[in-house]
Amino acid sequence: MTTPGPRPRPGPGPDPGHLGFDTGPEPGPGSGPDSRPEPGGPDSGPRPGASGAASGDERLARAALSRAVEPGDEHAGRWLRRYGAAGFLDRLLDTAPAHRAPRGDGDGDPFPGTGPKRVASWRLRAAAADPGRDLATIRDLGGRFLVPGDTEWPRQLDDLADARPLGLWVRGPADLRAWALRSVALVGARACTPYGAHTAADLATGLARQGWVVVSGAAYGIDGAAHRGTLAAGGATVAVLACGVDTPYPRGHAQLIDRIAEQGLVVGELPPESHPTPSRFILRNRVIAALTRGTVVIEAQHRSGSLVTARAAARLGRHTMGVPGPVTSALSAGVHELLRGDAVLVTDADEIVELVGEMGQLAPARRGPVLPRDLLAPAAAHILEAVPARGPTPTTVIARRAGTTPDDTLAKLYELHSLGFVERHGEGWQLTNPTTPAPNVRRGGT
Numbered sequence: 001m002t003t004p005g006p007r008p009r010p011g012p013g014p015d016p017g018h019l020g021f022d023t024g025p026e027p028g029p030g031s032g033p034d035s036r037p038e039p040g041g042p043d044s045g046p047r048p049g050a051s052g053a054a055s056g057d058e059r060l061a062r063a064a065l066s067r068a069v070e071p072g073d074e075h076a077g078r079w080l081r082r083y084g085a086a087g088f089l090d091r092l093l094d095t096a097p098a099h100r101a102p103r104g105d106g107d108g109d110p111f112p113g114t115g116p117k118r119v120a121s122w123r124l125r126a127a128a129a130d131p132g133r134d135l136a137t138i139r140d141l142g143g144r145f146l147v148p149g150d151t152e153w154p155r156q157l158d159d160l161a162d163a164r165p166l167g168l169w170v171r172g173p174a175d176l177r178a179w180a181l182r183s184v185a186l187v188g189a190r191a192c193t194p195y196g197a198h199t200a201a202d203l204a205t206g207l208a209r210q211g212w213v214v215v216s217g218a219a220y221g222i223d224g225a226a227h228r229g230t231l232a233a234g235g236a237t238v239a240v241l242a243c244g245v246d247t248p249y250p251r252g253h254a255q256l257i258d259r260i261a262e263q264g265l266v267v268g269e270l271p272p273e274s275h276p277t278p279s280r281f282i283l284r285n286r287v288i289a290a291l292t293r294g295t296v297v298i299e300a301q302h303r304s305g306s307l308v309t310a311r312a313a314a315r316l317g318r319h320t321m322g323v324p325g326p327v328t329s330a331l332s333a334g335v336h337e338l339l340r341g342d343a344v345l346v347t348d349a350d351e352i353v354e355l356v357g358e359m360g361q362l363a364p365a366r367r368g369p370v371l372p373r374d375l376l377a378p379a380a381a382h383i384l385e386a387v388p389a390r391g392p393t394p395t396t397v398i399a400r401r402a403g404t405t406p407d408d409t410l411a412k413l414y415e416l417h418s419l420g421f422v423e424r425h426g427e428g429w430q431l432t433n434p435t436t437p438a439p440n441v442r443r444g445g446t
Helices: 056-068 074-092 116-128 131-140 155-163 176-180 194-209 222-232 251-263 278-291 305-315 330-340 349-356 378-386 395-402 406-418
Strands: 144-146 168-171 183-188 213-216 237-241 265-268 294-298 319-323 422-425 428-431
Touching (some): 056 144, 176 213, 176 265, 194 349, 213 222, 251 265, 294 349, 305 319, 319 349, 406 422
Parallel strands (some): 183 213, 183 294
Antiparallel strands (some): 144 168
16 A cells, blocks of 8 residues: 655645735744643743744644634644644644654654544645635735734633634734733623613623723624623624634624624634534633633523633633522523622622722722711710601600600700701601602512
């Protein structure tokens, strides 16, 4: 049996230099933006993405791998960290020179420990990838493909370790890294209640007015309300999609996503024309959690994907928050479970900013209204409490009820009279307007 010869790199595509990217020399083994020293190994170097920009070859390789590898695949992340993107792709396409074989691979298997079916899937999709075409498509949309090492790359995504995105396809005029530094995620149920939608829009508006970026997933329900609330306030918002950034999903939010791309940012891990799947929605949530300073959950059932975002945020050391709802509502059951754990209860934008903002950005103190009676001196308040609610009462009776002398009682009654609390009728005293109209609600609810 003959061994197949080397196959060409995927996709002809335009010259990467024509796409506006830097094209440096091809990185050697372990020299790409993913190079990290092996545990206990002699190599040492900067953290991935710490400085500099990826070469054009490395960028093309990552664009190709974004078609070959599913988001969040930690097996692929391990080999990407070891070989670099170009080296990983070369090995998938069987074009790596022998001298670039990794240490300990004497059996010729470049991916020891990774299942053959997974590797076969990577190879099949890598061979069909056309990264030049994908980069041209995102360029025609006015977007860009960000990779670790770019100035605009949000370095907090490195906290995902081997589950870090291969790259991010981005549409929109803003700088993603700058926006992510001051961002909060608002997530929740798709089939939300009017209460949930109103709360999400109100929180988003409040955060936008305080200069915070609102990040969500552009889904129906809470996500859409959060984006719309931010846009209505003229604020900044980022939509993280589980599909290609040129493929609006859900279809009913096509106009909303286009508006976000004009006024904010639309971000995704998947290359253009990629379709969403249930697993991609779940994996997308880790990016939302890692990108932001904290995650707020507004209405979520026990099995909601929004809880996945909150738990990912907690694992990454981000703040997790929840907005309470009716204890009888199944849509708030997941939020209440979070609040029974380590999540913090929040009810408005000020409370969110107090948690994720700078030191000293405290929410205003919450207290009930101050009533005129609260301002009385203790002795005068004691006499006022002794005045019966109905009918004029003699001073001596009020004094006996208060446990004081008639003279002291009379002095305080005249003081209360000057303040408008009591009135004199003949020899007796009574409260001013002693009856209060009953509220127009039934006890226990409307």
